[in-house]
Amino acid sequence: MPEKKYWKWKEIETHKCIDDLPPVPLSLPNYGSMGATGDWRTFRPIINTDKCNQCYFCWMYCPEAVIDIDSDGYPTIDLDYCKGCLICVHECPKKAIDQMREKKEQYEEE
Amino acid sequence: MANLKDLVKDPVAGEEYFLKGNSSCAGCGGEVAFRWIMKALGKRTIVVAPASCFNVTIGLYPKAGPTIPYLNMAFAAGAAACSGIVAGVAARKKLDPSLEDIKVLCFAGDGGTADIGIQGLSGAAERETDFIYICYDNEAYMNTGTQRSGGTPYGAWTTTTPTGKRQHKKNIPMIMAAHGIPYVATASSGFPLDLYKKVLKAKDIKGTKYIHVLAPCAPGWRFPTELSIEVGRKAVQTGMWILYEIENGKMALTGPSKYLIKKESRKPIEEYLNLQGRFKNVTSEDIKTLQDWIDQQWHDLKNWMTSQSS
Amino acid sequence: MVTVQKMELKAAARIISGNEACAWGARYARVQVISAYPITPQTTIVERLSDFVEQGEMNAEYIRVESEHSVMASLIGAAYNGVRTYSATSGQGLAYMHEMLHWAAGARLPIVMGIAMRGMAPPWNIWADNQDVMAARDTGWMIFFASTHQEIFDTTIQMYKICENHNVFLPAFICLEGFVMSHTEMPVYMPDQELVDEFLPEIPKNGWPHFFLDPDRPITHGNLQNPGGPAISPDCWYYEYRYLIQKAMENAKQVIIDVAEEYQKKFGLYHGDLIEKYRCDDAEVALVSIGSLADQAKVAVDLMRDMGYKVGAIKLRCYKPFPAEQFQELANRIRVFPVMERSMAFGLTGGIASVDLKAVLYHHPKHPLVLPVIAGVGGRDVRVEDQIEVLKAAVEMAETNELKKDVILSGLHQ
Numbered sequence: 055m056p057e058k059k060y061w062k063w064k065e066i067e068t069h070k071c072i073d074d075l076p077p078v079p080l081s082l083p084n085y086g087s088m089g090a091t092g093d094w095r096t097f098r099p100i101i102n103t104d105k106c107n108q109c110y111f112c113w114m115y116c117p118e119a120v121i122d123i124d125s126d127g128y129p130t131i132d133l134d135y136c137k138g139c140l141i142c143v144h145e146c147p148k149k150a151i152d153q154m155r156e157k158k159e160q161y162e163e164e
Numbered sequence: 165m166a167n168l169k170d171l172v173k174d175p176v177a178g179e180e181y182f183l184k185g186n187s188s189c190a191g192c193g194g195e196v197a198f199r200w201i202m203k204a205l206g207k208r209t210i211v212v213a214p215a216s217c218f219n220v221t222i223g224l225y226p227k228a229g230p231t232i233p234y235l236n237m238a239f240a241a242g243a244a245a246c247s248g249i250v251a252g253v254a255a256r257k258k259l260d261p262s263l264e265d266i267k268v269l270c271f272a273g274d275g276g277t278a279d280i281g282i283q284g285l286s287g288a289a290e291r292e293t294d295f296i297y298i299c300y301d302n303e304a305y306m307n308t309g310t311q312r313s314g315g316t317p318y319g320a321w322t323t324t325t326p327t328g329k330r331q332h333k334k335n336i337p338m339i340m341a342a343h344g345i346p347y348v349a350t351a352s353s354g355f356p357l358d359l360y361k362k363v364l365k366a367k368d369i370k371g372t373k374y375i376h377v378l379a380p381c382a383p384g385w386r387f388p389t390e391l392s393i394e395v396g397r398k399a400v401q402t403g404m405w406i407l408y409e410i411e412n413g414k415m416a417l418t419g420p421s422k423y424l425i426k427k428e429s430r431k432p433i434e435e436y437l438n439l440q441g442r443f444k445n446v447t448s449e450d451i452k453t454l455q456d457w458i459d460q461q462w463h464d465l466k467n468w469m470t471s472q473s474s
Numbered sequence: 475m476v477t478v479q480k481m482e483l484k485a486a487a488r489i490i491s492g493n494e495a496c497a498w499g500a501r502y503a504r505v506q507v508i509s510a511y512p513i514t515p516q517t518t519i520v521e522r523l524s525d526f527v528e529q530g531e532m533n534a535e536y537i538r539v540e541s542e543h544s545v546m547a548s549l550i551g552a553a554y555n556g557v558r559t560y561s562a563t564s565g566q567g568l569a570y571m572h573e574m575l576h577w578a579a580g581a582r583l584p585i586v587m588g589i590a591m592r593g594m595a596p597p598w599n600i601w602a603d604n605q606d607v608m609a610a611r612d613t614g615w616m617i618f619f620a621s622t623h624q625e626i627f628d629t630t631i632q633m634y635k636i637c638e639n640h641n642v643f644l645p646a647f648i649c650l651e652g653f654v655m656s657h658t659e660m661p662v663y664m665p666d667q668e669l670v671d672e673f674l675p676e677i678p679k680n681g682w683p684h685f686f687l688d689p690d691r692p693i694t695h696g697n698l699q700n701p702g703g704p705a706i707s708p709d710c711w712y713y714e715y716r717y718l719i720q721k722a723m724e725n726a727k728q729v730i731i732d733v734a735e736e737y738q739k740k741f742g743l744y745h746g747d748l749i750e751k752y753r754c755d756d757a758e759v760a761l762v763s764i765g766s767l768a769d770q771a772k773v774a775v776d777l778m779r780d781m782g783y784k785v786g787a788i789k790l791r792c793y794k795p796f797p798a799e800q801f802q803e804l805a806n807r808i809r810v811f812p813v814m815e816r817s818m819a820f821g822l823t824g825g826i827a828s829v830d831l832k833a834v835l836y837h838h839p840k841h842p843l844v845l846p847v848i849a850g851v852g853g854r855d856v857r858v859e860d861q862i863e864v865l866k867a868a869v870e871m872a873e874t875n876e877l878k879k880d881v882i883l884s885g886l887h888q
Contacts, residue, residue, distance in 0.1 A: 072714045077317040077643055077684040077722070079522040079715055086185030087223020110168040114356055115393050117195040119180040119186065123172055133822040135184040139191030139382075140390035146389060208689045212551070220698055225711050228694030233687045235554065236696025240575055241547030248509065248551025249687065251535035255506040255557045258533070260681070266689070284547065287540030436875060 086135060091118075095138030097153040103128045105150035112142035112151065168357075178358070179204040186229035190223035191389030193353040193379035193396060194300040195221065198271060200356040201377075202299055204363035209234060209267045210249055214242030214281060216273030218300075239276055243284035246270045246295045267367060270293040274315030275305045278334045289343040289372040296366050296373045299336065302381035310384040317404075318457065319450040320444040321386075332457055340374040341373035341410050346371040349409035349418075353380060355394025358419040362409060369411075378405045383392045386441025395439050400422065403458055407466060415468050425466060427459065487663045492655035493562075495623045495662050496588035500560040501584075502670045506677070507535045507552035509545045510562045514600045515652035519562040520617075542567035546574035553583035554695075555609030555682035558634060562588035564652060565606045565731025566595060572610065578645045579614025579719060581695070582684060586630065591765075591816075592652040593852040601853020602651035604764060604817035611799035614719045616646040616726060617794040619687070621769040624662040625745040626650055628737060629791075631670060635733050637719040638675050641681060641725040651765045651816075653853060657763035660886040665741050673740055723795040730792055748797035750789040753779065754804060757786030759868040763814040764790050764827065766826065767849070767856055774861035785865050790827060798834045803844045805835055809872040812845040812864050814856075824848065824881045843877050849884035860884050 081126075101112075103126075113121045114131050117139065120132040129143075143151045171177045181202035188195045194217060196464065210233045213219055219236045222229045237245045246268050257263045272281055285297060293474040304322050305311040314334035316414060341348045347369050351359035366373035377465060380395040382388065387395060399405035400420050402446040407421040415426070424430045433455055437443040446454075490498065490658050500508070508527070511522035526532035537548050542563050548769070549559045563571065568589060578585050591607055593599030618633070620626040626648060633646045650656055673677060680688055699712040731747040736745040739835045750773050754760050761771045768789035775787045788804070788811075790797075801811075813828035824846020832844045847864050850856040864882060871878055 062186070062224055072711075072717070075711060075714060075718060077718055078580075078695065079225055079697065079699065080283065080710065081223070081225050081228035081697045082683070083692055083694070084223075084227035085185060086182065086184050087227035087229050088185060089189035091185045091187075103438065108169075110172055114168055115196065117192050117392070118184045118186075118190075119182065119199055120184045132184060137190035140388075140394055144390040145393055147402060210687050210689075219696065222697060224709070225697035225699055228697060230692065230694055231693050232689060234692070234694040235551075235687075236694075237550075238547070238573055240543060241550075241577075244544030245551035247537050247539065247544070248507065248548030249554060250551075251507045251509075251537050251548065251554035252555030252557045252687075253534050255552070256555055283541060284544050288543060290540070291538065319849035400593055424690060 083085055090134050091137050092134045095136065095156050096112055097138050097140055098133065098139060099131055099138070100152045100154055101129055101154060102132060102150045104155050105148045109147060110160065111145055111147060114144050115141050117141065165282060171456070174204045178290040179203070181231050181457055182229045183231060186221055186223045188217070189383055191382045192221065193381055193392050194296070194302060196353040196356055197300050197351075197359060197377045200360045201269070201271070201363050204360050205267055205269060205367060208265050211235065212242055212245050212249065212268070213272045214270070214272045214276040215239040216276050218271055218273070220307060222370055226434065234372040240280045240284060242270045242272045242281050243288035243297060247288050247291065247293045247299070248292055248469055251293055253375050264451075268447040270295060270296070270297045272299055273306070274299060274301040274303060275313040278336050279315030279423070282467055284377065286343065289345050290372070292371050294370055294372070296363070296375070298363075298375045298377060298398070300377045300379040302379045302385055303333070306381050306384045318454055319443060319446045321445065328450065333451050337374065337376045344413070344453050345372040345374060346370070346412055347409070349375045349376070350405070350407055351375055352396045352400050352405055354393050354400060355407065356400070358407060362418070365453050384442070386444075387453065398431070398439060401431045401435040402433045403462060404433055404436050406461060408465065414472055415465065417465070425462065427462070433458065465471075486825055487661040489659050489661050490553040491657055492623050492624065492626050492650045493518040493657070494522050496562060496630060497526065497648070498662070498664060499627045501526050501532050502664065502667060503558065503631050503674060504671070504677070505532075505534055505560040506557040507537070507549070507559045509537045509539050509548045509552070511539055511542050511545050511563070511567065513542070515592055515656045516562040516564045516588065518656070518687065519588055519590070519871070542803040543574060544569040545657065546571040546578060549585050550574060550581065550583060551576050552576070553585050553684055554581070555687050556685070558677060560587070561586050562590065564590045565600070568606045569594065572613070575610055575613040575615060580716070582643040582722070583645055584597070584643055586633045586637060587645070587647050588630070589647050589649040590652045590656040591649050600652060602654045602850060603852050604815055604826070606818045607647060608647050610647070611794055611826070614644060615794065616644055616723070616792070617649065618646060618792050619649045619764045619790060619791040620655070621765050621789055623655065623662050623745065624744070626655070627662050627664065627742070628743050628745060631674065632737055634674055634735050636726060636729050639729045642722050642729055643682065643684065643791060644719065644722050644726060645729045647722050649765070652697035654766050659796045659833070663743070668731070669740060673737070681774060727795050727797070746791045748792040749800050750791055751804070752789070753784035754788065754808065756784055757808060758784050758872045759810045759812070759815060759865060760804065760808045761784040761790045761812050761861060761865055761868070762788045762790055762827070762831065764793070764816070767814055767861070770856070770858060771861055774865060776860050777858065777862060779866050780880040783865070783869055785869065794825060796830055796834060801831065801834055802838055803818040805838045805840055808842060808844055808874050810843045810868040810873065812868045812882075814847040814849050814861065814864060816848075816850040818848055818851070843871055843875070845871060845877065845882065846880070847882045847884050854885050856885065
């Protein structure tokens with residue numbers, strides 16, 4: 055599914071001073087409205103396409119809508135935003151999704 | 165039967181209306197509900213969200229998760245603000261007929277529906293306001309940290325009922341059915357496609373439509389996030405939550421609830437209660453009280469259905 | 475004795491009550507959404523509006539809500555769309571919708587409400603009193619008081635032009651006293667509808683410039699704004715957005731003056747802009763009053779002038795934004811300002827408007843005196859003689875330049 059940009063009609067700019075402000079604060083639709091929520095994870099879900107039968111239950115149940123379907127018909131997980139709730143791991147009828155603990159080094163880099 | 169492979173490619177249902185990376189909790193049952201509700205309603209929807217979790221799950225200014233006009237609103241004002249929006253759109257429609265397909269949705273929590281918002285909801289229903297009101301029920305005031313509400317079940321732990329709530333859950337769907345509105349339904353986050361179908365049906369009905377969705381809450385109900393969907397499913401399978409719809413006074417059970425009229429076909433309610441930390445300290449008397457209450461709910465529904473066929 | 479403004483009659487005069495004048499004003503302004511809930515003494519406003527709508531004389535949506543809180547919530551919902559809205563309430567109803575008043579002002583929606591002011595309970599009282607409106611003074615709503623039925627009609631129409639000004643976008647109250655104004659009848663001259671249509675701005679096609687409900691331009695309103703401030707956490711501008719309401723109030727002052735002047739040019743009717751001065755040019759004492767008391771004050775001033783006193787009257791037409799500059803200019807000549815009103819600032823001395831006037835004149839180099847007068851609370855009758863008594867007391871204080879009493883409780887049984 056194509057990635058949409060939701061700020062076509064107005065650019066989101068950071069305001070510099072009170073005179074820039076419109077009368078009312080309005081927010082615009084955007085990915086990552088709380089930042090890169092991928093760093094909330096303790097465990098990362100990993101889809102095993104060998105076992106996947108493309109039932110799309112993971113796509114249906116994912117609360118965050120981070121599961122997209124690629125051109126081969128397999129689900130893929132957007133790890134920038136996946137919060138690691140592991141619903142997909144638990145619900146997959148074929149047990150095709152594994153969970154892996156996020157490595158400490160990935161955080162120590164920051 | 166909705167086919168997931170078709171839905172993925174559907175121009176309306178295949179799109180996401182609550183963008184990823186928002187501030188909802190991991191595994192939020194309410195977010196599953198909202199996602200599927202919006203897949204049914206589509207782009208031409210205006211959403212009003214009175215005070216609830218869904219005021220803070222939308223992310224931080226200047227970014228927001230929803231891709232449709234989304235209005236946070238004061239706590240008691242959800243349904244009345246929807247009445248106003250419907251009237252405003254009607255006034256604009258006179259000059260611009262292309263607004264004919266605009267739908268108005270009020271997405272409120274159980275506190276904003278059963279407690280502080282019930283006056284506005286009752287008034288809007290009585291006025292036959294043409295909107296959809298969906299209550300996502302996480303069975304407590306979750307946004308402020310799990311305080312008990314009218315929707316909290318008997319025996320549940322909350323911060324204001326630490327030894328367990330001693331009153332039963334308020335039956336809002338039946339209250340709304342008593343208003344005589346054209347469509348009342350219950351749904352669960354554990355069965356998103358059932359919810360999707362109900363919202364699709366409600367979309368085309370004129371008048372006030374009410375849908376009550378059970379939305380399991382991992383931090384508030386105290387269970388691991390991966391069990392969110394399973395808790396919503398077990399609630400229905402044990403008979404604790406009944407899926408039905410009432411169209412113009414005619415009731416029908418939907419989904420798995422269709423096969424659970426006989427008590428023996430339902431799983432024991434311990435299977436549902438044991439998954440959640442908030443029921444950790446229920447005694448066997450509490451379980452019996454809950455079981456009796458649920459049996460009474462089924463009994464009343466059975467009576468409704470038998471009397472309507474005669 | 476009392477001068478009546480001469481005006482060119484463009485249309486017939488109707489002898490109507492103050493409440494009906496509100497309804498006719500909303501009708502001439504082509505209001506699109508009305509929300510109605512009854513409460514004495516404003517009920518006939520919404521009743522008259524429902525007559526207009528049901529008989530097809532007015533093309534508006536009419537919502538019969540179940541409480542005043544829902545009145546304001548539904549008007550906010552309707553105004554979000556970019557449509558003209560109107561409703562009316564009083565006393566307890568205004569208090570009930572208080573939470574939503576803040577919301578309407580914070581969302582900068584140009585809603586206009588008629589308030590038939592009445593006393594707050596307990597004890598139960600439905601007659602003229604200012605306490606209900608004064609309690610809402612810091613919500614960000616503009617507050618106007620009308621002293622004649624003609625003024626109610628004219629101000630209601632002017633309000634839409636002021637509120638929908640792009641530098642303002644604030645909601646407004648038009649306040650009339652319960653029963654004294656709402657249920658008495660006076661002639662009101664009404665112009666042609668086409669002239670009012672020319673005077674008022676065009677109704678927006680797709681929402682206000684700053685707020686719209688358009689699926690092609692989706693917006694989210696009301697995200698959390700942390701306290702931080704842009705230096706600490708970017709995009710946390712709560713303090714600044716709230717301060718914008720103050721800036722809008724300041725812009726509104728000039729807009730109010732301009733609109734009043736424009737209305738006079740077009741329709742020949744003028745009731746003052748932020749204040750209306752009566753015989754103040756050479757006065758030493760000027761009685762500041764609100765509503766019908768201001769109209770009656772002109773009679774008192776004339777009688778005092780006949781007796782040789784140099785007094786004048788000031789009608790506080792616009793209370794918020796407070797006409798600070800106008801009073802500061804008058805304070806160069808006027809020694810004492812008695813302020814007569816029907817409210818009490820509990821915990822402070824005097825009525826609420828007098829407290830604000832004292833604040834505005836505190837740093838004035840001439841140090842005028844402000845004499846608070848509380849009269850007519852709960853609809854108690856205020857006679858011309860009472861106003862003359864107040865003026866005489868003020869004249870005495872002007873001579874000695876000393877505030878002998880810190881408040882006059884006019885009409886209170888001791």
